[in-house]
Amino acid sequence: EEELRVAALEQVRGVPTVTKDGKKINLYANIGNPGNLPQVLANDAEGIGLFRSEFLYLESSDYPTEDQQFEAYKQAAEALDGKTVVIRTLDIGADKKVDYFQLDPEENPAMGMRAIRICLTRVDLFKTQLRALLRASAYGKIAIMFPMIISVWEVQRCKEILNEVRQELDEKGIAYDKDMEIGIMVETPAAAVMSEELAKEVDFFSIGSNDLTQYTLAIDRQQTQLDAFFDPHHPAVLKLIQMTIENGHKAGIWVGICGELGADLTLTETFLRMGVDELSVSPPSVLPLREKVRSLDLSK
């Protein structure tokens, strides 16, 4: 049975991720560091939809330098050889703690100082990462996305800081991709509800269903005793996903899903009918998901 399964998946290697009636989506992979790149290539992903850059910080005993980060991002850009690599800026805090950040203890860290809130508070730290990302963008097709967004002003401030870094690089004659796409994670109910306004600010949305579920249902994603209440297919979450896709498309931008739900084969048809443009999943989920997409006929 296992051999037959492997053989079936081999059938969908190197072919497009398209339904029987011609709806094509981008099927990307999620990674945490350059060590995962061979897995991305071995599983025939069409790009990287989520590079969780905080793993570079989690695996280090001190702040990773600009050059260390640059090397990691460049390695991903080069390995993907012109295919998209979406790199998420630092998403530290909550369940992802690093001692050297010296964050104050909090009663409720999932709702505290984390992700973009740290970056917009400690701008030097943010600029170091943005410089590394921009420099690496000269070596492939990098896109940047900002995590845990709740407000339009946050995105505008992120873009302002990014522009300052671009200007610094221009002054030094350092190359970067001037057309690099900028996106945000939609992983808070606020971002989903504000998606019409947020879509005007960015080139794409990537829906983080893990946090979106946690914050919509008010259930800690790591709390295992609430399984009876935790419904990953809760209609409230699905409605927010649908709203986000519709508002993204109204503004002419692409919308993907990079949380675990993206790999849930029982929802693939639902997401495709909603019009999702991209699904980004862990590397071993790539081929099973392509097989699923190719089995669907949305005209029926």
Ligand code: PEP
């Ligand atoms: C998410 O929240 O769905 C997501 C993709 O980000 P992370 O799991 O890293 O929080």
Ligand code: MG
């Ligand atoms: Mg998240």
